[in-house]
Amino acid sequence: MAIGQRTWRDVDGERIEGTWRHAFIRNGGDYYLTDLVIYADGMIDCWGLVTLEELEDKLASGWVATTLDEGARASAHHLGSWRLTEPRIGMTPQRLLGEVRDTIDLLNGRPDSTQRCLAAVEVFRSEPTEENRAAVRALYEAIPEHMRHYALGDMDRKDTPLRILADGPGAHIERWYGDPIEVTEEVHARALEYFAKRERTRREYQRKVPPDGPTEPIDTSVLIRQTVFPKGWPDDAGTLVLRNEYPAQIEVAGHSYPTVTHAYWALSVADEAQRAEIAQAARPYDAEKLAETLPRRENWPQARAAVMAGLLRAKFTQHPDLAAVLVGTAAARLIYTEVGSTFWGQSGREGRNWMGRLLEVIRSELAAEELDVQV
Template sequence: MTRSRRAYRDADGHRVEGTWRHVFVRNADTYYLADLVIYADGALDTGTGGLTDLTGLAALLRSGRVATTVTDGARASAHHLAQWRFAEATGAIDAGTLLAEVADEIDRLNDRPDSTGRCLQAVQAYLADATEDNRLRVRERYLAVPEHLRVYALGDMDHRDGPLKILATAIGDTVEDYYYDDVVTPEMHAEAVEYFRDRDLHQARADVRIPPDGPERPGTAPLTVYQGRQDHPDNGVLQNGYPAILTIDGTTYPTLTHAYWALATADPAWRDRIAAAPDTYDVVELAEQAPRRPGWPAARLAVMTQLLRTKFAQHPSMARTLLATGDARIIYTALGSDYWTASGPQSSNWIGRLLEVVRSELAALDAGIPLPAAGGAELSDSR
């Protein structure tokens, strides 16, 4: 399965999600192992030049340019890795199966039911109205699942797809499976229906079950904090540059940004200049000129964590604003730092992540849940 192999491309400033799988691309009498990249908008990169779609892939398969079968004795190449000749070569899938798999991937990338999902939807329709037409629709959709995947569509290692295959087979016909080689009876149909009803009951119980440690995914929509913009009053206080005086070891700073960059240098004169800067833009310009503390890159994450804790400890109203974001993922956007912000696809979003950590600590305090002592040295501003 390719669903865990992530890829993407930029199209008109938008990120288009994708995934990929291996295929052979044939050039003359040599087969090259290549990546077939599948995008959510239906575009495909076959490695043969430019983007195509399912229709184009079908044409490439018909021409043999993209191959699912290989010939004994033919040369093969994995670029910059190895070359060999095929002997006793067998293909795992045919062209039609590959097209069906790619179509399924496009559906999954768009959070739509794939062929297996559509088959299970047909089962639900049959359970609600057990007509022959609805049963035949189950059969039709099951046969639309790529053949080599008609084993664990139910995700049940014990039953495999037995109940599904029985339901898809007419009474009096033989189940088309080496594992279930029986003539289907009315009793077998009834048992298959009972299997699906029990399965739905277990799923319903699982859906309402609350994990003992709490929800596994955020229940609140992601929140974006736009650093430097003041047109988002609800989350403006979460910005590092928001006016919020911090007092650290007797020294006051107009914003967290002032405090962070002042602490980044050990030179007292530079620290005083940074602390007195009229706005955060001046702070950054001064900080770029100031000498950095030895070992600062390794320590900066700890410093930022402590500064965020200090900010919300010294400003309870801002702490309430942070708590009000619930369990939302916080996306902190700004220009100039892939490390601290979510400014691009390779960004770390550390400020957003640390805001979530501090929010969790505030929630523990609010609920009266004691936190283990850190046991380390506290932030110091000694000169």
């Protein structure tokens, strides 16, 4: 079962990850199409939270239905209802239970039944004893039956190479497609080579880097933490010079501002006299508080990211020493904290971190200038 459809529930302030699949609930003789929600702590919501053991009972009783009766009424809440004609369903209680167990493993970052079986294959390849073969066979059979032909992710061979290793020479295998095959020594050797090639391909893929660089940052993230200095900024503020409230005067459209914060809040208001007053505020904090009491420009939320990008460009092009600090963060993810704004900053799990993203864009532009790349 895929776990791409994510959800969660809160338990005493802790976020419990979950996912869901469609299922039928049978209540009063009718079937209801609903979501079976599976959580990492082993709880399952099937019109009420139950444990894995209780889900097994629900499946045995038919409450969670894996068979559909001809002519029965079915309903999808608030969407419609219908009568079942020639109903077909490819699920059994044990198959569904196996899916749910695998999903709980994956939600917890543990290997599921397929991954455990493939790990046993690698053990067998390194030490091909009958005991290790038996382990492969047992773990193969532990994969939910309807999921076995997906185990290798190979829609041409399906799970045939896996079954060849699990059963060994002398066995006869009924396949999902085509004629049965006898596992000769030659067939067994080809299956071993299949897994050897598969492992080589996997390792090559893991080492492969996209031609234009890694997808994710490879350097440790840099936290640009919001900090108050009652006695003034230190001479060596490190990466805190990347903060918008750092005292770095900028010139923008013929106007001077003591910090990016002053400029941003001044430009956010419509009245020119009020903009001048904000620009002259004693501290960045004062500039923000003054602007908070004044009306924003029309459509400011749509424009604010572009305005901020322009102000950051001004700061780092007008202050090469600060630009050097920004470029010095290399390819690290920049995480900017901002009390009261989950748009610009990030705090814990919350926040869109747009300031960090924009700083990364400006950093990239500065690096492109050093490479003399014209765009």
